[in-house]
């Protein structure tokens with residue numbers, strides 16, 4: 533069974549559905565199987581900067597009912613880079629040593645970091661600097677972490693986007709409109725591609741495939757000529773203008789966010805196809821809600837596998853899902869290979885074969 537261990541667990545970066553399934557499984561395995569302690573750290577690494585560090589002892593009773601809940605019971609942040617931490621005076625400060633100290637103050641033997649490629653990169657840098665025993669679990673609705681076919685949250689986000697498209701079909705048909713659905717995914721088009729195929733979209737635009745407005749309009753006009761009175765266009769938020777400019781906005785705090793390409797397209801599509809257009813921006817709805825079967829199952833398997841890696845003292849690894857198996861790869865390897873949509877992948881070919889216009 534091995535020596536007793538005290539393990540920290542944190543969720544970092546944007547939240548998504550399925551995180552609580554991971555936490556629950558890790559607690560069941562660590563406490564239930566191995567008899568270890570597991571501490572849930574609040575607000576990602578920010579909890580480790582507090583004095584005393586903000587963490588709670590997680591018991592089986594505490595996590596037994598969280599399997600189906602959205603978000604993360606631990607809280608998270610996607611603005612807490614400890615190497616350039618934003619201070620209240622507007623400056624940034626390197627607070628990495630405080631986090632390393634927080635790990636030791638809690639008496640941790642190992643840390644599980646649940647995050648996307650950005651968070652996992654930061655956690656690994658901290659682990660290298662402080663010689664911390666880190667195990668990573670991939671999560672992001674964007675599904676862009678390398679070396680794994682699935683990251684927690686992606687399946688739920690793609691399902692929510694699909695359901696939205698399903699609903700839009702009826703109102704589109706009733707009003708003879710072109711409905712444009714803008715989905716998240718940051719620089720990767722995985723959500724748009726999956727939801728577009730699953731929802732029977734007519735046009736899918738992803739950042740990995742450059743498009744021509746002329747081709748999109750030709751496709752829509754041909755559809756009209758066939759007597760089809762409406763169309764669904766799915767666009768990933770990082771799709772650029774036709775001339776290659778990023779479509780984003782900057783708020784009063786100077787933070788730039790992707791978004792707006794749906795409206796950009798709507799104007800141009802109505803001008804060239806003469807169709808009435810409407811835009812739906814799904815936004816954070818895709819991150820919320822009840823996790824799907826896949827996110828619950830993969831989340832549970834990842835939580836157990838992460839604890840087993842710690843039992844083997846096999847650190848600096850990230851758990852992965854590949855070919856219907858759980859495995860692990862060095863975290864460095866996973867974050868070195870950003871996983872965008874491959875324009876030659878089977879789902880792109882499937883979309884083409886179904887007559888969906890990908891703009892090219």
Ligand code: F6P
Pocket residue numbers: 546610648672673674716717718769789790819
């Ligand atoms: O990375 C996950 C994600 O939801 C992206 O798809 C999206 O662009 C971004 O986070 C939104 O971030 P925020 O929650 O800071 O608005």
